[in-house]
Amino acid sequence: xxxxxxETVPDxxxxxxxxxxxPLVIVHTGEMKxxxxxxxxxxxxGWNQGWPIGVFQFVKSAKWRVGxxxxxxxxxxxxxxxxxxxxVEWHKMGEGWSWTRKKSTESDHxxxxxxxxxxxxxxxxxxxxGLYVLDEFTYPLHWGWVDVEEVVATLRDRPGHQHVIITxxxxxxxxxxxxxxxxxxxxxxxxxxxxxxGQKGIEW
Amino acid sequence: xxxxxxETVPDxxxxxxxxxxxPLVIVHTGEMKxxxxxxxxxxxxGWNQGWPIGVFQFVKSAKWRVGxxxxxxxxxxxxxxxxxxxxVEWHKMGEGWSWTRKKSTESDHxxxxxxxxxxxxxxxxxxxxGLYVLDEFTYPLHWGWVDVEEVVATLRDRPGHQHVIITxxxxxxxxxxxxxxxxxxxxxxxxxxxxxxGQKGIEW
Numbered sequence: 398x399x400x401x402x403x404e405t406v407p408d409x410x411x412x413x414x415x416x417x418x419x420p421l422v423i424v425h426t427g428e429m430k431x432x433x434x435x436x437x438x439x440x441x442x443g444w445n446q447g448w449p450i451g452v453f454q455f456v457k458s459a460k461w462r463v464g465x466x467x468x469x470x471x472x473x474x475x476x477x478x479x480x481x482x483x484x485v486e487w488h489k490m491g492e493g494w495s496w497t498r499k500k501s502t503e504s505d506h507x508x509x510x511x512x513x514x515x516x517x518x519x520x521x522x523x524x525x526x527g528l529y530v531l532d533e534f535t536y537p538l539h540w541g542w543v544d545v546e547e548v549v550a551t552l553r554d555r556p557g558h559q560h561v562i563i564t565x566x567x568x569x570x571x572x573x574x575x576x577x578x579x580x581x582x583x584x585x586x587x588x589x590x591x592x593x594x595g596q597k598g599i600e601w
Numbered sequence: 602x603x604x605x606x607x608e609t610v611p612d613x614x615x616x617x618x619x620x621x622x623x624p625l626v627i628v629h630t631g632e633m634k635x636x637x638x639x640x641x642x643x644x645x646x647g648w649n650q651g652w653p654i655g656v657f658q659f660v661k662s663a664k665w666r667v668g669x670x671x672x673x674x675x676x677x678x679x680x681x682x683x684x685x686x687x688x689v690e691w692h693k694m695g696e697g698w699s700w701t702r703k704k705s706t707e708s709d710h711x712x713x714x715x716x717x718x719x720x721x722x723x724x725x726x727x728x729x730x731g732l733y734v735l736d737e738f739t740y741p742l743h744w745g746w747v748d749v750e751e752v753v754a755t756l757r758d759r760p761g762h763q764h765v766i767i768t769x770x771x772x773x774x775x776x777x778x779x780x781x782x783x784x785x786x787x788x789x790x791x792x793x794x795x796x797x798x799g800q801k802g803i804e805w
């Protein structure tokens with residue numbers, strides 16, 4: 398936990414400061430809840446640094462992050478009104494991406510996911526955000542809707558100082574290999590196991 | 602992820618609604634980062650439900666949660682000014698608990714930790730918060746500064762509908778056994794391994 402010394406110093410020609418401030422690709426994967434939750438917790442720190450935050454939800458239902466969305470929209474408003482923290486954009490595939498307002502139908506999820514990724518690639522090229530949360534983006538990759546190799550190359554070649562967090566199960570190996578940090582959540586015990594269903598404030 | 606049916610329904614005499622709304626004790630433990638981050642992500646949902654949030658940091662250095670603290674203080678202010686979300690209190694042992702303003706010294710960490718727990722027990726009895734984050738509280742338990750059995754009994758007997766999230770390594774077995782949900786974070790890859798030190802916005 399402390400800001401300790403790394404165990405080894407790589408021979409990569411970078412100064413400590415350069416290495417320290419390297420923009421990161423972070424993957425939160427595993428079978429258990431907590432992947433997205435931890436990503437949004439991390440985004441709080443980015444917000445506090447004044448970074449423009451961009452959240453892109455690759456999920457059908459918009460229900461499951463409603464708490465985080467409300468909180469981040471409130472933080473974005475704090476920024477807009479007082480200058481504290483960073484600006485926040487929150488985009489959802491489930492309702493049709495806000496930049497197109499085209500409602501996705503059951504049949505065109507693959508197209509909508511690809512369109513979402515293409516917009517993110519444009520924003521990476523434009524250095525639009527300081528921190529990207531690509532929530533549940535592993536699924537379109539897993540299902541082959543978006544090409545993993547293209548994503549890995551785009552992330553590798555992105556300019557400037559942009560952090561990217563990708564969440565979801567089944568993270569493809571090529572993405573895991575390309576990540577600077579991979580967090581895996583493991584289930585130990587869960588109330589669902591003893592017959593409890595989800596509840597507000599905890600599950601969404 | 603969907604709000605699915607539980608696999609088994611326990612014979613505990615509770616209705617589905619009662620079981621569903623059962624207040625939870627959640628433990629985030631394991632060797633990897635992400636424990637506190639996920640707890641604060643979860644607290645965003647509680648804030649959105651309008652629950653009074655109480656954060657208690659059992660750590661010496663106040664540096665490592667500065668992003669989360671700023672964001673939650675901003676959210677607390679949003680609540681106070683607009684009524685959106687819930688009120689937020691954030692207390693730190695490192696600077697002396699705010700309700701005593703007694704600066705802790707090197708020698709009395711154990712006393713300060715115990716005092717923190719006693720205040721939390723009083724608040725649980727008063728039903729002061731809807732969601733408690735006891736950040737790094739496993740350490741005072743692990744070191745024997747606060748009695749695990751007493752904590753478990755107090756949590757078990759707490760009145761009303763109060764969720765409690767406890768984070769940190771070395772969660773004592775009695776606490777794990779008493780928890781409704783245990784999330785374990787596992788390290789897969791981390792930039793520290795390749796000689797990178799922590800950086801702002803990511804590590805704090």
